Amino acid sequence: MRHEITFTLNGESRPIDVEPNDVLLDVLRTKLGVKSPKIGCERGDCGSCTVLLDGESVRSCLVLAVEVDGHDITTVEGIEHDGLTAVQEMLIEQSSFQCGFCAPGIVLAAVELIENNPQPTAADVREAISGNLCRCTGYEPIVEAVVAAVRTPPTSGGSA
Amino acid sequence: MTDSYVGTREPRIDGLDKVSGAAEFVDDLDFGPDLLHAAVVESPHAHARILDIDASAAEAIPGVVRVVTGRDFPYTFGLYMKDRYVFAQDRVRFVGEQVAAVIARDPKIARRAAAAVNVTYEELPAVLDPKPARADGSPLVHPDLGDYPHVPWFFPHGGTNVAHWRKTRKGDVDAGFAAADVVLEDTYTVPRYAHCAIEPHVVVAKQNQAGRLTVWTASQSPYIQRDLFAEALQPLGLSHQDIRVITPYVGGGFGGKAGVTMEIIGAALATAVKGHAVKLRWTREQEFYNTYQRQGLRARLKVGATKDGTITALEHELLWDAGAYVEYGANVVNAAGLSATGPYRIPNVSIDSLCIYTNLPPGGPYRGFGYSEFHFGLESHMTRLADELGIDPVEFRRINAIREGDELPYGASMNPSGLREAIDQTAAAINWGEEEQSADPHVRVGKGFALFWKAPAMPPNASSASFLKFNEDGSVNVAVSGMEIGQGYLTAMAQIAAEVLSVPPSKIRVETPDTDRTPYEWQTVASHITWSCGNAVHAAAVEARERIFDVVHSARGYEDGSLYLEDEKVKCDTDPDFALPLRDFVITGLEMEDGTWRGGPIVGSGNFMPEFTSAHSDPETSQGGHPNVHYTVGAAGVVLEIDVETGKMKVRKAVLAVDVGKAINPAMVEGQITGGILQGLATVLYEDMRFDESGRLLNPNFTDYKIPTSLDTPAEVIPIIIEVPQPDGPFGARGVGEHTMIPAAPMVANAVADATGLRITSMPITAEKVALSLLEAV
Numbered sequence: 042m043r044h045e046i047t048f049t050l051n052g053e054s055r056p057i058d059v060e061p062n063d064v065l066l067d068v069l070r071t072k073l074g075v076k077s078p079k080i081g082c083e084r085g086d087c088g089s090c091t092v093l094l095d096g097e098s099v100r101s102c103l104v105l106a107v108e109v110d111g112h113d114i115t116t117v118e119g120i121e122h123d124g125l126t127a128v129q130e131m132l133i134e135q136s137s138f139q140c141g142f143c144a145p146g147i148v149l150a151a152v153e154l155i156e157n158n159p160q161p162t163a164a165d166v167r168e169a170i171s172g173n174l175c176r177c178t179g180y181e182p183i184v185e186a187v188v189a190a191v192r193t194p195p196t197s198g199g200s201a
Numbered sequence: 202m203t204d205s206y207v208g209t210r211e212p213r214i215d216g217l218d219k220v221s222g223a224a225e226f227v228d229d230l231d232f233g234p235d236l237l238h239a240a241v242v243e244s245p246h247a248h249a250r251i252l253d254i255d256a257s258a259a260e261a262i263p264g265v266v267r268v269v270t271g272r273d274f275p276y277t278f279g280l281y282m283k284d285r286y287v288f289a290q291d292r293v294r295f296v297g298e299q300v301a302a303v304i305a306r307d308p309k310i311a312r313r314a315a316a317a318v319n320v321t322y323e324e325l326p327a328v329l330d331p332k333p334a335r336a337d338g339s340p341l342v343h344p345d346l347g348d349y350p351h352v353p354w355f356f357p358h359g360g361t362n363v364a365h366w367r368k369t370r371k372g373d374v375d376a377g378f379a380a381a382d383v384v385l386e387d388t389y390t391v392p393r394y395a396h397c398a399i400e401p402h403v404v405v406a407k408q409n410q411a412g413r414l415t416v417w418t419a420s421q422s423p424y425i426q427r428d429l430f431a432e433a434l435q436p437l438g439l440s441h442q443d444i445r446v447i448t449p450y451v452g453g454g455f456g457g458k459a460g461v462t463m464e465i466i467g468a469a470l471a472t473a474v475k476g477h478a479v480k481l482r483w484t485r486e487q488e489f490y491n492t493y494q495r496q497g498l499r500a501r502l503k504v505g506a507t508k509d510g511t512i513t514a515l516e517h518e519l520l521w522d523a524g525a526y527v528e529y530g531a532n533v534v535n536a537a538g539l540s541a542t543g544p545y546r547i548p549n550v551s552i553d554s555l556c557i558y559t560n561l562p563p564g565g566p567y568r569g570f571g572y573s574e575f576h577f578g579l580e581s582h583m584t585r586l587a588d589e590l591g592i593d594p595v596e597f598r599r600i601n602a603i604r605e606g607d608e609l610p611y612g613a614s615m616n617p618s619g620l621r622e623a624i625d626q627t628a629a630a631i632n633w634g635e636e637e638q639s640a641d642p643h644v645r646v647g648k649g650f651a652l653f654w655k656a657p658a659m660p661p662n663a664s665s666a667s668f669l670k671f672n673e674d675g676s677v678n679v680a681v682s683g684m685e686i687g688q689g690y691l692t693a694m695a696q697i698a699a700e701v702l703s704v705p706p707s708k709i710r711v712e713t714p715d716t717d718r719t720p721y722e723w724q725t726v727a728s729h730i731t732w733s734c735g736n737a738v739h740a741a742a743v744e745a746r747e748r749i750f751d752v753v754h755s756a757r758g759y760e761d762g763s764l765y766l767e768d769e770k771v772k773c774d775t776d777p778d779f780a781l782p783l784r785d786f787v788i789t790g791l792e793m794e795d796g797t798w799r800g801g802p803i804v805g806s807g808n809f810m811p812e813f814t815s816a817h818s819d820p821e822t823s824q825g826g827h828p829n830v831h832y833t834v835g836a837a838g839v840v841l842e843i844d845v846e847t848g849k850m851k852v853r854k855a856v857l858a859v860d861v862g863k864a865i866n867p868a869m870v871e872g873q874i875t876g877g878i879l880q881g882l883a884t885v886l887y888e889d890m891r892f893d894e895s896g897r898l899l900n901p902n903f904t905d906y907k908i909p910t911s912l913d914t915p916a917e918v919i920p921i922i923i924e925v926p927q928p929d930g931p932f933g934a935r936g937v938g939e940h941t942m943i944p945a946a947p948m949v950a951n952a953v954a955d956a957t958g959l960r961i962t963s964m965p966i967t968a969e970k971v972a973l974s975l976l977e978a979v
Binding site for chain 1: 212213215216218219220221222224225226228229397399401452455482686687689692869875876878879902903904908909910911914
């Protein structure tokens with residue numbers, strides 16, 4: 042039995058038909074073509090599929106698509122307004138990521154944190170990204186960049 | 202000259218791709234509505250004969266396109282030994298092995314249909330431990346072992362489970378032990394581990410109507426994959442020219458995406474549904490049990506030394522739980538068997554490294570390639586031996602540390618290294634010799650120290666190549682086939698080309714491989730890529746620079762040898778006013794007074810192969826060859842807090858000093874240190890694989906196999922870069938990727954012993970194990 046749902050994806054209203062058992066992650070990736078949320082474990086352990094649901098980070102592999110009817114979903118593609126966020130620019134400047142597979146999820150977790158806590162400490166950042174597994178970096182380069190981004194505006198980095 | 206681009210903290214050239222979501226991984230590529238999806242039928246038994254496969258129920262499910270079995274693909278494959286099967290043939294050898302596959306219109310249908318394939322088995326006795334597997338009368342995992350093709354440096358023992366036995370003999374160990382004042386012997390055990398790259402393995406393959414097979418893989422090894430696909434699928438009429446492997450960004454490798462594992466299934470399936478792309482993506486569970494696992498090890502170690510602290514002899518027997526297929530893992534065994542002395546000058550050496558088949562998932566390459574495993578026992582043992590001699594463990598290591606020109610276990614001589622500097626700087630950074638306390642009365646603080654070394658394990662002729670071209674705006678494309686697995690390879694290659702050409706790395710594009718468009722690279726493994734491919738890129742850039750000079754010489758008449766590059770311009774020693782921007786002529790050439798032109802598009806090519814290596818040696822002693830190109834060495838130390846009530850441990854400080862020859866990009870090297878230390882600490886503090894008595898992996902997920910989160914990091918990590926140049930490396934560089942996790946386990950074991958007096962000889966050293974050991978010790 043198909044359901045017609047409508048939700049806001051990165052600022053744009055997207056009506057779509059889904060099955061009752063379709064998970065949000067698969068709908069985003071295969072039906073809507075938004076590929077930044079990654080498939081890492083499909084059981085909520087790794088955080089690679091993180092998206093913001095009404096501004097709060099959720100694991101999209103654990104959310105049924107029908108649950109987001111009428112809600113607002115943001116992926117990393119949707120967080121740029123006038124170019125990259127300061128966090129993204131600092132992550133580039135400090136070469137914090139390695140393989141980058143976890144990056145979209147961690148960037149969203151950091152964006153959510155800063156939205157709620159504009160001057161987070163390193164401990165706050167560690168707590169905020171503790172649901173996002175990274176096997177490459179040892180985490181600290183990411184934590185340092187997020188803290189640096191809110192303390193000092195980046196001197197260079199990618200442009201819009 | 203102006204700014205140098207080598208040795209600087211250039212931001213990663215792939216940074217923007219990765220933080221913006223632009224980076225595409227295999228699973229992100231679009232193949233349109235015709236894409237088919239595959240699911241495999243897996244063995245529920247560790248060892249069984251396949252009596253019958255009935256796919257009729259699966260084939261009847263709407264949406265199922267095709268079911269294939271081993272009958273469709275009766276082919277073997279393997280990197281160093283052809284012992285692995287595309288699909289199981291007459292028997293299965295581990296729980297989870299692929300027996301058949303369903304191709305369907307939809308992944309859910311494929312999974313449902315795979316569950317409907319009915320396979321009848323006759324169970325066979327399984328061997329799950331290398332010790333009984335080695336004993337006479339053990340069930341044989343591979344009765345046909347004696348017939349498998351393999352590289353000449355493997356010595357399989359047909360009719361047994363010994364797939365390879367590397368023997369290294371130097372001097373006279375009996376005399377060495379007789380001359381020792383103290384001889385210490387013990388056994389150390391290391392379980393299996395999982396790589397846990399966050400991106401699972403995925404393959405998409407399509408054989409088009411014209412017969413061309415294109416395979417997109419999450420891989421460290423595009424060219425090796427093409428080679429193994431061509432070899433395995435040769436009976437179908439496919440050769441290298443018919444196969445194209447494309448590898449976009451990879452979400453972590455750590456050795457787990459080296460060689461070929463599940464990708465062979467995708468390549469084979471594509472030939473069964475010609476004209477359609479078919480995708481196979483491993484679940485997290487499959488990622489754990491059907492790619493490669495780090496092999497388990499039981500190591501018996503005996504080391505003797507005289508009262509003055511000189512090591513006189515070492516005997517090391519390494520018994521590896523190599524799993525059901527060892528086509529790659531046997532080379533891990535081989536590498537350890539050549540180097541299991543560690544970075545010490547030891548006159549009398551006997552090493553036996555045995556690759557034992559078991560009915561557990563295939564072992565294979567994992568960051569450290571055998572060295573992480575044997576260093577646990579070796580570096581635990583060195584501290585214990587020093588303690589018995591009454592010599593400070595750091596001083597003991599200074600006394601015995603290997604030096605340039607020393608004879609290696611197999612006879613060749615040691616390369617230059619900054620090992621002593623690494624020892625001194627590490628000891629200073631952890632305030633070695635000074636006791637530290639905790640304010641908490643239940644917490645004791647211990648310090649641990651360990652050395653490490655590792656050489657790339659490669660065929661003697663493993664090689665790299667590079668193409669380089671200029672564009673109209675003076676920017677450059679460098680084409681290489683090494684893989685960006687996170688280490689910063691693309692950036693390092695850009696920096697090397699930048700240094701030669703005076704073009705900033707931000708104007709140099711280096712993309713991920715495509716075997717049709719980027720030149721040969723053996724594999725991105727062994728921590729050799731900066732060294733090997735860096736040499737190829739350097740050669741290509743030098744060739745391009747020579748062509749630039751040729752054009753300027755012929756068009757403008759400047760003397761050979763007077764031209765140089767600076768700030769993206771050609772300049773001249775003898776004419777300070779001459780400064781010709783590269784963008785003005787690297788495509789168009791230079792115009793002469795008569796209106797004719799000289800030059801044309803500037804390109805360069807380069808390759809590199811070490812020409813001094815050889816795998817030929819005496820099978821009984823390993824003497825006579827030159828199997829390794831060089832060793833990267835270093836030291837590491839830890840300050841560890843242990844709660845003696847709970848066993849809970851917290852790393853107060855971790856220090857690692859590594860001699861990288863030359864850090865092409867110090868920020869990338871520090872990234873390897875910070876990340877590698879945590880991956881190493883995880884193997885000692887948190888992780889291990891648990892199997893039940895039937896050979897089934899009990900913890901194939903991140904709930905039960907805990908890898909560190911951002912809350913599990915050391916309070917402080919101090920990376921120390923030492924630079925004693927590698928004579929044949931690009932700008933003196935040698936490899937560093939794997940080394941940073943090697944010393945983590947023994948340094949923790951030594952710190953636990955320092956704090957509590959407990960010597961734990963089995964990994965992991967979890968809080969639970971420490972707490973129970975403390976209780977027993979009371």
